[in-house]
Amino acid sequence: MHSYFMPKLKFHPASLAAAFVVLVFSCGAFGDQTVLLSSLNLDNTRQDWGDPHANKSVDGNPLSIGGRKFENGLGTHATSSLRINLDGNAKEFSAWVGVDDEELGKPSAISFLVIGDGKNLWKTGIMRSGDPAERADVDVQGVKTLILRVDNGGDGIDFDHADWADASFEMIQGAPETVPPPPPGPEVILTPAPGPEPEIHGPKVYGCRPGNPFLYTIPATGDRPMRFSAGGLPHGLKLDAKTGIITGTVSTRGEYIVTFRARNAIGSARKDFKIICGDQIALTPPLGWNSWNCFAGAVTEDRIKAAASAMVSSGLINHGWTYINVDDFWQVNPGSSDPTLHGPQRDAQGRIIPNPRFPDMEGMAAFIHSKGLKAGLYSSPGPWTCGGCVGSWRHEQQDAQQYADWGFDYLKYDWCSYGDVVHGSGDAYLEKPYQVMRAALDKAPRDIVFSFCQYGMGDVWKWGAKTGGNSWRTTGDIQDTWQSMSHNGFSQNGLAPYAGPGHWNDPDMLVVGDVGWGPNLHPTRLTPDEQYTHISLWCLLSSPLLIGCDMTKLDAFTLSLLSNDEVLAVDQDSLGREASRVSQNGSVEVWSKDLDDGSKAVGLFNRGDDEAPVTAKWSDLGISGRQTVRDLWRQKNLGQFDKEFTATVPSHGVVLAKISPVM
Ligand code: GLA
Numbered sequence: 001m002h003s004y005f006m007p008k009l010k011f012h013p014a015s016l017a018a019a020f021v022v023l024v025f026s027c028g029a030f031g032d033q034t035v036l037l038s039s040l041n042l043d044n045t046r047q048d049w050g051d052p053h054a055n056k057s058v059d060g061n062p063l064s065i066g067g068r069k070f071e072n073g074l075g076t077h078a079t080s081s082l083r084i085n086l087d088g089n090a091k092e093f094s095a096w097v098g099v100d101d102e103e104l105g106k107p108s109a110i111s112f113l114v115i116g117d118g119k120n121l122w123k124t125g126i127m128r129s130g131d132p133a134e135r136a137d138v139d140v141q142g143v144k145t146l147i148l149r150v151d152n153g154g155d156g157i158d159f160d161h162a163d164w165a166d167a168s169f170e171m172i173q174g175a176p177e178t179v180p181p182p183p184p185g186p187e188v189i190l191t192p193a194p195g196p197e198p199e200i201h202g203p204k205v206y207g208c209r210p211g212n213p214f215l216y217t218i219p220a221t222g223d224r225p226m227r228f229s230a231g232g233l234p235h236g237l238k239l240d241a242k243t244g245i246i247t248g249t250v251s252t253r254g255e256y257i258v259t260f261r262a263r264n265a266i267g268s269a270r271k272d273f274k275i276i277c278g279d280q281i282a283l284t285p286p287l288g289w290n291s292w293n294c295f296a297g298a299v300t301e302d303r304i305k306a307a308a309s310a311m312v313s314s315g316l317i318n319h320g321w322t323y324i325n326v327d328d329f330w331q332v333n334p335g336s337s338d339p340t341l342h343g344p345q346r347d348a349q350g351r352i353i354p355n356p357r358f359p360d361m362e363g364m365a366a367f368i369h370s371k372g373l374k375a376g377l378y379s380s381p382g383p384w385t386c387g388g389c390v391g392s393w394r395h396e397q398q399d400a401q402q403y404a405d406w407g408f409d410y411l412k413y414d415w416c417s418y419g420d421v422v423h424g425s426g427d428a429y430l431e432k433p434y435q436v437m438r439a440a441l442d443k444a445p446r447d448i449v450f451s452f453c454q455y456g457m458g459d460v461w462k463w464g465a466k467t468g469g470n471s472w473r474t475t476g477d478i479q480d481t482w483q484s485m486s487h488n489g490f491s492q493n494g495l496a497p498y499a500g501p502g503h504w505n506d507p508d509m510l511v512v513g514d515v516g517w518g519p520n521l522h523p524t525r526l527t528p529d530e531q532y533t534h535i536s537l538w539c540l541l542s543s544p545l546l547i548g549c550d551m552t553k554l555d556a557f558t559l560s561l562l563s564n565d566e567v568l569a570v571d572q573d574s575l576g577r578e579a580s581r582v583s584q585n586g587s588v589e590v591w592s593k594d595l596d597d598g599s600k601a602v603g604l605f606n607r608g609d610d611e612a613p614v615t616a617k618w619s620d621l622g623i624s625g626r627q628t629v630r631d632l633w634r635q636k637n638l639g640q641f642d643k644e645f646t647a648t649v650p651s652h653g654v655v656l657a658k659i660s661p662v663m
Contacts, residue, residue, distance in 0.1 A: 032091060032170050032171060032172060033170075033171045034168050034169070034170055034171070035168060035169045035171055035175060035176055036072055036167070036168050037072075037073065037074055037095070037148075037164060037167035037168060037169070038054040038055050038072040038073055038074060038167070039054075040084070040176060040177065040178045041177075041178050042054055042074055042082070042178065044082060044083065044178040044179060044180045044181070045074070045076055045080060045081070045082040045178075046080065046081050046082075046181045047076050047077045047078070047079065047080035047081075047150075048077060048078065048079045048080070048157050048481065048483045049077040049078075049157060049160075050076075050077045052074060052075065052076045052080075052082075053074070053075040053076075054072075054073075054074065055071065055072045055073065055075075056075050057075035057100040057102050057161055057163060058075045058076055058077045058100070058161050058162075059075075059100075059102050059161065060075075061100070061102050063075060063100065063163050063165045064100060064101040064102070064163075065096060065097070065098035065099065065100065065101060065131075065132070065133035065163055065165060066098055066101070066130060066131055066132035066133050067101065067132075068096075068132070068133055070096060070133075070163070070165035070166050071166070072165070072166060072167075073095065073096075073163055073164050073165035073166055073167050074148075074163070074164040074167060075100060075161070075162075075163055076150060076162050076163075076164070077150075077157070077160055077161055077162060078110045078150045078151060078152040078157050078160035078162055079149075079150065079151055079152055079157060079160075079482075079483050080148075080149065080150040080162060081147055081148070081149045081150075081181065081609050082147065082148045082149075082178060083145060083146075083147050083178065083179050083180070083181060083609070084145070084146045084147070084148070084169075084176050084177065084178050084179070085144070085145060085176065085177045085178075085179055086140060086143050086144060086145070086146050086169070086176050087144055087174060088141075088142050088143065088144055089171055089172055089173050089174035089175075089176075090140045090141070090143065090146075090169045090170065090171050090172065090176060091139070091140065091141055091170040091171070091172055092137060092138065092139060092140060092141075092169070092170040093114060093136065093138045093140050093146065093167070093168075093169055093170075094135070094136060094137045094138070094166075094167070094168055094170070095135075095136045095164045095165060095166060095167035095168070096133035096134070096135055096136075096163075096165040096166050096167075097112040097124060097127070097133060097134050097136060097162070097163065097164055097165065098127050098131055098132070098133040098134060098162075098163060098165075099127055099128060099129040099130070099131065099159075099160070099161060099162065099163075100161040100162070100163045101129070101130075102161055103129045103159045103160075103161045104129050104130055105129065105130070106129050106158075106159035107128075107129075107155070107158070107159060108127075108128055108129040108153075108158075108159040108160050108161065109126050109127070109128055109152065109153025109154070109155050109160070110126070110127055110150050110151065110152060110153055110160045110162050111123060111124050111125060111126055111127065111150070111151050111153060112124045112127070112134070112136070112148075112149070112150055112162070112164075113147075113148075113149040113150075113151065114136060114138045114140075114146065114147075114148060114149075115146070115147040115149060115586075115587075115608070115609070116138075116140055116143035116145070116146050116147075117143055117144055117145055118586075118608065118610050118612050119586065120586045120587075121138050121139070121140065121143075122136050122138045126153040126154075127153075128153075129159065133163075133165060140169075145610075146176075147609055147610075148164060148167075149609070150162040152483070152487070154487070154491060156476070156483075156484075156487060157483055181609065182609075182610070182651065184527035184528065184529065184530075184652075185527065185528055185529050185650045185651075185653065186528065187528040187557050188528065189556065189557055189560040190532075190560070190564075190633040190634050191560040191561070191563060191564040191567075191633065191635075192634070192635050194221035194222065194315075194318075194563075194565075195221070195222065196222060196223040196264075196266050197222050197223075197264070197266045197267035197268075197269070198220055198221070198222035198226055198262035198263060198264050198266075198267060198268060198269040199220060199221050199222055199262075199269050199565070200218060200219065200220045200260050200262055200269050200270070200271035201219045201220065201221065201318065201319050201320055201565045201568070201569075202218070202219040202271075202319075202320035202572065203283070203284040203320065203572040203574060204271075204272065204273060204274060204574045204596070205273070205274045205276065205283050205284065205501075205574045206273065206274070206275050206276070206283060206284075207275075207276045207277075207278065207280045207281045207282065207283040207501075207502065208250055208275065208276075208277050208281060208447055209277070209278070209279065209281065209447050210250060210251055210252065210253050210277050210278075211249060211250075211251055211445065212249065212445055212446050212447045213247070213249060213445075213446060213447070214236075214237055214246065214247060214248050214249055214250060214447075215245070215246070215247055215369060215372070215374060215409075216245075216246045217243070217244055217245045217246070217317060217322070217372035217373070218230070218239075218244035218245075218246070218260050218262065219244075219317065219318050219319055219320040219321075220244060220262045220269065220318055221315070221318045221319070221565075222262065222264050222266070222267075222269070223264050223265065223266060224264065225242070225264065225265075226242075226244070226262050226263065226264045227241050227242070227262070227263045227264070228240075228241050228242075228243075228244040228260065228261065228262050229241065229260075229261045229263075230246065230258055230259065230260050230261070230273075231258065231259040231261070232256060232257055232258045232259060233246070233256070233258055233275075234250045234252070234254070234256040234275060234277065235250075235251075235252070236248045236249045236250050236251055237249075237250060243372060244262070244372070245372040250275070250277040252277065253277050253278050254276075254277055254278075255274060255275070255276050255277075256274065256275040256276075256277070257272065257273075257274055258272070258273045258274070258275055259271070259272055259273070260272075260273055280501065280502040281447045281449060281470065281502065282449050282470040282471070282501075282502050282503075282504070283501040283502055283574070283576070284501070284571075284572045284573070284574065284576065285471070285504045285542055285543055285544045285545065285571055285572070286322065286323055286410065286449055286451075286470070286471070286544045286545075286546070287320050287321045287322055287323070287544075287545045287546075287568070287571075287572070288321055288322050288323025288324060288325055288373075288374070288376065288410075288544075288545075288546055288547070289307055289311060289321070289323065289324055289325065289546060289547040289548075289551055290323075290325040290327050290376070290412070290509050290546040290547070290548060291303065291304065291307070291325065291326055291327045292327035292328065292378075292509065292517070292548065293478075293480075293509050293510075293511055293515045293516075293517065293548025293549065294514065294515050294516055294517070294521055294548060294549055294550045295517075295518070295519075295550075296327070296328070296329070296387075296516075296517040296518050297328070297329045297336075297387055297518060298329075298518050298519040299326060299327065299328075299329050299330065299357070300357040300358070301357060301358045301359065301360065301364050304324060304326055304364060304368075305364060305367055305368075306551070306552050307324055307550075307551040307552070308324045308367065308368045308371050308373055309371070310551035310552045310554065311324060311371070311373055311551060312371050312372075312373075314551065314554050314559060315559075315563065316547075316554075316559070316562055316563060317371070317372060317373065319562070319563045319565055319568055320568060320572065321547070321562070322373055322374050323373070323374050323375070323376050323409070323410050323449075323546070324368050324373050324374070324375055324376065325375070325376030325377070325378070325410055325412065325546065326358075326375075326376065326377050326378060327378045327412065328378050328385045328386060328387040328389055328414075329341070329355070329357075329387055329389055330354050330355065330357070330358045330361075330377065330378070330389075331345075331352065331354060331355060331379075331385065331389035331390040331391075332344070332345045332353065332354075332355045332389065332390050333355065333387065333388050333389045333390075334388075335388045336388065339356075340355065340356050340357050341355045341356075341357070341389070342355070342356075343355055343356055345390045346390070346395070349398075350395055350398055351398055351402055352390060352392075352395065352398070352399055352402055355389075361406045362405070362406045362407060365406050365407035365408055366407060369407060374409035374410065375407060375408050375409055375410070376408060376409060376410030376411070376412065376449070377403055377408045377410070377411055377412070378411070378412045378413075378414070379391055379392045379399060379411065379412075379413055379414070380392065380413070380414040380415065380416045380417060380418065381393060381396070381413065381414070381415065381418040381433030381434075381436070381437065382415075382416055382417025382418035382419070382420060382421055383417055383420075383421060384416065384417040385414060385416055385417070386414055386416035386417075391416070391417060392413075392437065393417075393418070393421060396436050396437050396440040397440040397443065399440070400437065400440035400441045400443065400444045400448075401440075401443070401444055403444065403446075403448065404444035404445060404446040404448065407446075408446070408448065409446065409447065409448055409449065410448060410449040410451065411437070411441065411448050411449070411450055411451065412451045412453050413433075413434065413437055413450065413451065413452060413453060414453045414454070415433070415453065415454035415455070415457070418433050426458070427458050427462075427463055430454065430457055430458040430460070430463075431463055431467050434450075434452055434467045434468070434469060435467055435468070437450070438450060438467060438468035438469075441468075442468075449470045449471070450468060450469055450470050451469070451470060451471045451472070451473075451506065451544070452464055452467075452469045452471065452472035452473065453472075453473045454472070454473065455473050455474075455475060455476050455477075456472075456473060456474045456475055456476075460472045460473075460474070461474060461495050461498035461499075461505055462498065464498070464503060465498065465500075465502075465503035469503060470502060470503060470504065471503065471504040471505070471506040471544050472504075472505065472506060473506045473507075473508060474491075474492060474495060474505045474506060474507055475487070475488040475491065475507050475508055476488075476508075477508060478507070478508035478509060478511055478548075479511065480511035480515050480524040480525045480526055481525055481526070482526060482527075482530050482652060484511075485511060485526060485530065485533075485534050486530075486533070486607060486652075488507040488508055489507055489533075489534065489537040489538065489541065490537070490581075490589075490605075490607070491507075492505060492507055492541050492578075493580055493581040493591075494580070495578065496577065496578040496579065496580045498578075499541075499542050499576065499577075499578040500576045500577075501574075501576040502576075504542055504543060504544055504576075504578075505541065505542070505543065505578060506543055506544050507538070507541060507543055509546040509547070509548040510534065510535070510538065510545060510546060510547050510548050510549075511524050511526060511534070511548050511549075512524050512526065512531050512534060512535070512547070512548075512549060512558050512561055512562070513547070513548070513549025513550065513553070513554060513555070513558040514549045514550045514553045515548050515549050515550075521549075521550055521553070524549070527652060528557065529650045529651065529652050529653030529654070530652045530653075531557075531558075531561055532561070532633065532653055532654050532656075533605060533652060533653060533654045535561050535562070535564075535567060536567065536603050536605075536633075536654045536656040537591070537603060537605070537654070538571065539567055539568065539570040539571035539601075539656075540570060540571075540578075540579035540591050540592075540593050540601055540603050540656075541578050541579055542571060542573070542576060542577065542578040542579075542593070543571070545568075545571060547562060564632070564633060564635070566630075566632045566633075566635050566658070567632050567633060567656060570593065570595070570601040570632065570656070570658075573593075573595045573596050573601070574596045575594055575595060575596045577593055577594045577595075578593065579591040579592055579593035579601065579603065580592065580593075582616075582620040582621055582622075583616075583617065583620040586608065587606060587607045587608030587609075587612065588604070588605065588606050588607070588608065588612050588613075588614040588649070589605050589607065589614075590602060590603065590604055590605070590614065590615075590616045590617075590620060590621075591603040591605065592616075592620075592621050595658070597660070598660070598661065599658050599659060599660035599661070600621055600623065600658070600659045600660075601632070601656070601657075601658055602616050602621065602656070602657045602658070602659050603654055603655075603656050603657075604616055604645075604647050604649055604654060604655040604656075604657065605649070605653075605654050606649035606650065606651060606652065606653055606654070607652065608651060609651050610651055611648060611649065611650050611651060612648070612649060612651075613646050613647070613648050613649070614646065614647055614648075614649045614655070615644050615645070615646040616644060616645050616646075616657070616659070617643065617644040618642075618643050618644060619643075621659065623659065623661070625642070625661060625662070626640050626641070626642055626661070626662040627640065627641055627642075627645075627659045627660060627661055627662060628640055628659070628660050628661075628662055629641055629645045629657050629658075629659050630657060630658040630659075630660070631655065631656070631657060632656045632657060632658055633655075633656055638657070640662055645657065645659070
C-alpha cells in the first residue's frame with residue numbers, strides 16, 4: 001500500500017491527506033479502504049460560481065442539508081463537475097447530497113449526477129432548498145473515470161449551492177485522484193472558404209407589404225466585379241446590376257416568382273426567389289447585428305455606422321446578413337452621470353429626441369440603407385427602458401411614426417418599467433403594450449419587424465403571433481457562458497408549434513466573437529465547440545440570428561461560424577419549422593427540423609463532459625430507408641445509411657447533419 005502511495009506524495013499535498021485518511025479508515029492491511037472525497041485535491045472542480053471547499057459549503061459555512069449537519073464533504077455550486085481517476089480500483093462511491101441550508105427559503109433547484117466512463121450511474125431528481133439529503137450508494141466497480149456533476153434545475157444557477165456530504169470511495173486498492181477538466185478542443189475552422197465563381201445565397205422567400213419601401217440585397221459570394229439580373233421582378237422594383245440591391249415599392253399584392261442571376265469573369269449562378277406581397281414580413285428569421293452584447297450603454301452613432309461598414313467589408317452581407325440594430329442608449333438617460341446621454345427628452349410636440357451621441361438618426365439609417373442593409377431600433381413600453389433611457393409610454397404612435405420617418409426597419413420592444421405604471425396580471429395585461437405598439441406600427445408606412453422582448457413572460461409564444469409579433473424573446477438575457485447559452489437554447493424544446501413564417505421564437509442574440517456589454521470587450525468565453533453548438537442550435541430553432549460582437553474585430557474563426565451558407569440555410573428554410581428534441585440519452589441528444597426539400601436538419605449534441613458517440617435513429621426522426629447524411633459545417637457527404645447514423649461528438653459540441661432520402 002505504501003509503495004503505491006509514495007510516488008503520489010511528491011505531486012500534491014492533498015495526496016498526503018488522502019494517504020492519511022486511507023490509513024485512518026483502512027479496514028485492515030488487505031481489506032477495502034475508505035477515502036474521503038474531501039481529502040482529494042478539490043481545486044480540479046469546475047463550477048459556475050464561487051470556489052469549491054473541503055468540509056464547508058461554497059460560502060464557507062459548515063455543511064448542512066435539510067437541517068442535518070455533516071462533518072466532511074465538498075461544498076460546490078451548480079453547474080459543477082469534478083473528474084476523478086479511479087483506474088478501476090474502486091468499489092463504491094457514497095455520499096449524502098442536497099442544497100446547502102445556507103440557501104434555505106431561496107428558489108434553488110439542482111440535480112446531482114454520478115457518471116462513470118460516460119454513463120449515468122446515479123442521479124437525483126430536482127432538489128430544492130430545505131429538501132432532506134439524498135443518499136448515493138453507487139457501484140463503481142471497473143470504472144476508470146468518475147464525474148461528480150451538479151446541474152442546475154433548468155432555471156439558471158442562482159442560489160444553487162450544492163453539497164456532496166460525507167462523500168467517500170470504497171477502494172479495492174490504490175487511491176482516487178482528481179484531474180482537471182480536459183482542455184477545450186482546438187479552434188478548427190470547418191466552413192469551406194467561398195469559391196471565386198458566383199453563388200447566390202439567402203432565403204428562397206421574402207415578404208413585403210404593398211405600398212411600403214422595399215429593400216433587398218441579393219446575397220452572393222464570388223469574385224467582384226459581378227453583374228446581377230432579376231427576371232420577373234414585380235412592377236415598381238428596380239435592381240442595381242452592380243450591387244445586387246433591389247429597391248422600390250410593390251403596390252399590388254400577390255406572389256411573384258423571380259429568377260436572380262449573378263455573373264462574373266469566372267462563371268454564373270441562378271436562384272429562384274419568391275416575393276410575397278401581402279400582410280406578412282419576416283417570412284424567414286431576421287439575420288443581422290445588434291449593439292447590446294458588445295457595446296450596451298457605450299453605443300454611439302459612429303459605432304453603428306462602423307458595424308454597418310464591417311457587415312459589408314467582412315463579406316457577411318453576401319451570406320444574407322441584413323439588419324444593423326441599435327439597442328438601448330440611443331435615447332436620453334437623465335439618471336446617467338455621462339453628459340453624452342443628457343439633453344431634452346422630447347420636443348414641444350412630444351417627438352423623441354435622441355441623445356447627443358446620435359446627432360443624425362435619419363442620416364445614420366440612410367447610411368445603413370446605402371449599403372444594402374436595414375436599420376433597427378429599440379424601445380420600451382414604460383416611461384423608461386431597461387437601461388433608464390426614455391421609453392415610449394404614452395408616445396407610442398408618435399414614436400412609431402418617428403422611427404418610420406427616420407427610416408427604421410426593425411423595432412425591439414422591451415417590457416421594462418411598464419409594470420411600474422400599469423399594474424395587473426394575466427395574458428391580457430401582458431399583451432396590452434404590444435397591441436398598442438402593433439397598432440401604432442400598422443399606421444406607419446414601412447415594413448418594420450416587430451420583436452417583443454419580455455423574456456418569455458406569460459408563455460408569450462402562445463400569444464405572440466396573434467398580437468402581431470414577428471419574434472418574441474423566450475428567455476432571459478444570454479451571457480457568453482456554456483451555462484447561459486445551453487440553458488437558453490436547449491430549453492426551447494416544445495416551442496416548435498409556435499414558430500412559423502412571420503413569427504419566431506427568440507432565445508436571445510449570439511455571443512460569438514468579441515463581446516462585453518460595455519466599453520471593454522473580451523473574446524467570447526464559449527469554447528470553439530460550444531460556439532458550434534450555439535450557431536447550430538439557433539439555426540435548428542429557426543431563431544432570429546443577431547450577431548452580438550464588435551463587427552470591426554471579427555476574427556477568422558468567428559467569421560467562419562457566421563458565413564456557412566449550408567448552416568444558415570437551416571435557419572432560413574422556407575418551411576419555417578422549428579426543431580424539437582427527438583431523443584435524449586444521458587448527456588447526448590438529437591434535435592431535428594423538417595426542411596422544405598423533404599429532408600431533415602439534424603443536430604447531434606453532446607452536453608456531457610467527455611467526447612461521446614451520438615446516434616440519430618431513423619425511427620426517432622420519423623423516416624425510413626436509405627438516407628444520405630451530409631455534414632453541414634464541413635459541407636461534405638458522409639455516406640448513405642439505412643437505419644441510423646452515429647457520430648463521435650466532442651464535449652459540448654455538435655455534428656449538424658442534413659439527412660435526405662436517397663432517390
Ligand atoms: C433587456 C434586454 C436586453 C437589452 C437590454 C437593454 O435586458 O433583454 O437584450 O435590450 O434590456 O437595456
